[in-house]
Amino acid sequence: MWKLLAPALGLIVLIAVVIASDSPPAPAEFTYSENTSIITLDPQRISYTHDMRVSYCLFEGLLRWDNTTFVPQPAVASAWSVSGDGTEYVFHLRPEARWSNGDPVVAADFVFAWRRAMLPDTASDYTALFYVIEGAEAFFDWRIEQLEQFGGLPSAERTAEAAEALWVRTLERFDATVGLTAVDAHTLVVRLERPTAYFLDLVCFAIAHPVHPPTVERWASIDGATGRLLQRNDWTKPPLHIGNGPMVVTDWRFKREFRMERNAMYRDQSALGVESIAIVEIENPNTAVLAFQTGAVDWITNADRVGYLADMIEQQERGERVDTHAFPTFGTYFWGFNCTATLTGGRANPFADARVRRAFAMSTNKRDITEKVRRLGEPVAGSLIPPGSIPGYTPPTGLAFDPVGARALLAEAGWVDRDGDGALENEAGEPFPAVETLCSTGSYHEDIALTLGAMWEEHLGVRTRVVSKETKAYKDDLMRRDYMLSRGGWFGDYGDPLTFLALSRTGDGNNDRGFTNEAFDALLDRADAESDRAARFEILQHAERMIVEEECPILPLFQYVQFYLYDPNVLSGVSEHPRLVQYPYAMRINRGDGSGDRR
Amino acid sequence: MTRFLVVRLAQTPLIVLAVYTVTFLLAWQLPGSAVINDEGRQPPAAVLEAMEARYNLDSSWVFYWQYLSDATGVSAGRDLVAGRDRVGPVFDLGPSLRNEDWSVNEILGDSLPVSIVLGLAAIMIALVVGVGAGVIGAVKPNSLADTLSLGVALVGISLPSFVVGTALLIVFPVWLGVGRVGGWGRFGDIILPAVTLSLPFAAYIARLTRMGMIEALQSDYIRTARAKGLPERDVVLKHALKNAFLPVLSYLGPATAFAMTGSFVVEIVFKVPGVGQHFVAAVLNKDLFLIMGVVLVYSTMLVLFNLAVDVCYAWVDPRIESA
Secondary structure, three states, rough: OOHHHHHHHHHHHHHHHHOOOOOOOOOOEEEEEEEOOOOOOHHHHHOHHHHHHHHHHHOOOOEEEEEOOOOOOOOOOOEEOOOOOOOOEEEEOOOOOOOOOOEOHHHHHHHHHHHHHHHHHHOOOOHHHHHEEEOHHHHHHHHHHHOOOOOOOOOOHHHHHHHHHHHHHHHHHHHHHOEEEEEEEEEEEEEEOOOOOHHHHHHHHHHHOOOOHHHOOOOOOEEEOOOOOOOOOOHOOOOOOOOOOEEEEEEOOOOOOOEEEEEEOOOOHHHOOOOOOEEOOOOOOOHHHHHOOOOOEEEEOOOOOOOHHHHHHHHHHOOOOOOOOEEEEEEEEEEOOOOOOOHHOEEOHHHHHHHHHHHHOOOOHHHHHHHHHHOOOOOOOOOOOOOOOOOOOOOOOOOOHHHHHHHHHHHHHOEOOOOOOOOOOOOOOEOOOOEEEEEEEEHHHHHHHOOOOHHHHHHHHEEEEEEEEOOOHHHHHHHHOOEEEEEEEEEEOOOOHHHHHHHHHOOOOOOOOOOOOOHHHHHHHHHOOOOHHHHHHHHHHHHHHHHHOOOOOOOEEEEEEEEEEEEOOOOOOOOOOOOOOOHHHEEOOOOOOOOOOOO | OOHHHHHHHHHHHHHHHHHHHHHHHHHHHOOOOOOOOOOOOOOHHHHHHHHHHOOOOOHHHHHHHHHHHHHHOHHHHHHHHHOOOOOOOOOOEEEEOOOOOOOOHHHHHHHHHHHHHHHHHOOOOOHHHHHHHHHHHOOOOOOHHHHHHHHHHHHHHHHHHHHHHHHHHHHHHHHHHOOOOOOOOOHHHHHHHHHHHHHHHHHHHHHHHHHHHHHHHHHHHHHHHHOOOOOHHHHHHHHHHHHHHHHHHHHHHHHHHHHHHHHHHHHHOOOOOHHHHHHHHHHHHOOOOHHHHHHHHHHHHEEEEEEEEHHHHHHOHHHHHOO
8 A cells, every 4th residue: 555655745845846936926016918928029920919018017118108199209319400391300318217126228329229120130010110220220131131142152252250340330320321320328319210190109119119229239140151230038027127118127936926016216206006916818808708707817908808808898888887997909800802804713803803892892781790790799890991090191081881883893894794693704704703701710701701791792793702711821821912802901100191001002011902002102101201291191092092992902891990998997007099009117006905915 | 657657758749749749730720810909909010910020920930949959958059068048947838829918838827836736635535445345335236325325426517517516506605604606726616627627536536436336346366355254344445446546547537637728617606716728718829939838838747647646556566566
């Protein structure tokens, strides 16, 4: 018997020891949950909203939005000025701004960070935002070309010394050609390619946060074989992480908890509403709701995958609960048409014809989708840019639901039922190919694809087929243009129509539809050159009309809504603004007893 | 015994290499690219190409060998011989392509102990509950206790763990206020996930024990033991159970391994930061470094685990070794 009990006892002791050595820190004052892990704390690599929320706590840019009015406010820069022609900005940095290790925040730190964003070596998703700065795009292209040349050298010439020499040339080129200069420790001058109405918005954005150069450089090296700057992200983990924001990261355990606490070096201590924040990742929506109900988390930042959300919203509307919040966002859910001439296998693509795309858009009853399929109260979208989201800009109204007009358009494009079998044929007698709607699995997209298919079958007499794939495979098809229609969506980054319209520009990295139209590109170029805001918006409105009413590469369905769960009696300071920029450090917790302690 | 151990240990690298190769061939065929964002912005095409080149994602041959030599410490050994400075660990499982700030070593270092502890705790519970129920069922077959244990076993095997897990969460933390939701690190946090995970194993062990015990209780040596006047408790627990336990022991090896690796659903429901979820997430994200890292570490563990069970077997029943 002891032979059996001995290993069992040993195991119990082992389990106890492992758990005891693993004890978590005391609960934070404010805990919120995300449904996915934090991807990176490197501002120049950030791509996701939930990472940006953290970045706004750990870093501070030159300016910071007021997140209810979205007017840029002083942050590290206490003042700034613009030249008369709108192409030169001078930022005056506060001498009291400090990194969390006590070093002063200087203008050169911004030059360093922004240069990282403009280097192909960093592989920033947002590099293109910096192209408004004079010489930035040319510098990026030059560096790519240089690296390609370096990679083509015989291996004997690809030495550490040669790579280092290329790096020195790169730095010299940057200083000589890019319009970014640290005049002294506290003055930063930025020259733009052209007047850019939304430049201050970009300055507020998380991607433009500074990084602490000595900390980042400690983990960077030049690769002798490729000439590339290799940057390891070891510095993002505590205690190595150095930031200049209201909070510092004190603990980060993968998939467990991310902990931030008050940064004693921060210049404006009164901006903080809480002493400590814990972020937990809860992937399962049911578990997240249960955690919220038991008081383990104060805020669920993304409740849209909760299966019974529609019921919760109804309860909220009836006044039976106060914790379910829906805020329309600066984002649009749409379906995109493949606009290229041929499909895979060399088949002709009927959607290369704008009339066909428009006919499909006109025979889509969007209200049915929001009211019967989604049931979450999302506003129907006629335009790509949510109305009222950009002050001074009025988006077009979009196409009305008009199945009769749609059939006429199809007939005009040559698609009519010629043999009386109820299906459409072209002049050569070939039938309209089965319309394939591509979406990713595991979400509501399949329901929408089925509904769209049924609408088009009913109103247009075409056959449809849902092609549902894992996200990676779906994305792969999208990038290879191996689809007819596909689900998509877009969130704007800055307060200008261009943030939505640029993705239909010829050759844009996010133009998954392969849409190319010279007149549209010319309109965007004209808008770029136009310095008068009203005139510019008029041009951009014309451009958007092309996208949603005339050329129709994109079929907007509804405006995204963000669903939060929080008790407004406990948590305050959540912004309702569509841009969804949240500053968790400034939120406040009130548990009724004034202690801030959780159960 | 020594010869047996040496042979088995020598086989280990070969088995792991075979698993590595097969996994690599499958993972490489996954559609899509790990460096492309699923949603949101894409960097320019030239940058994507450069990233693929940097991680050897543009050549299956280079990736296969480079990863193998990094993971097994061959690269580190080469650096040592050549006198090069080395950043990173000796057994370098590479960066996670999805979780950019984390290396696979860090991820596994953080989550592997969790999965091991959860798996062991589940097996312990399964053993206690399963053997107990099995013995009761065998001593009094077709009694109420036997029927009850059969019923519980059926439920344990049939109900998926996300149902059991969610039900436990609602009953204990939400209704009764016992324990907490979505926590890990306190001693009590392991109980609910371990119980959920243990149920199917407990059910199977109960049936194995019951069968073994019924057979053992009818054998000659038990009749002899009873005839010489041993108390019934000793007859059942000392003599019959020892033999009836052997099939359970041979089941324990794969069961423990499965409990440690197959806890994906339980991890998601209870928000346990274990390795199981990386199995699935890494494949969905085509995070090649993480896929290969998890597979290498787990296959090594599994092989060693089975070896350990075989050694245990020989220890409990000396006849096995001579055979």
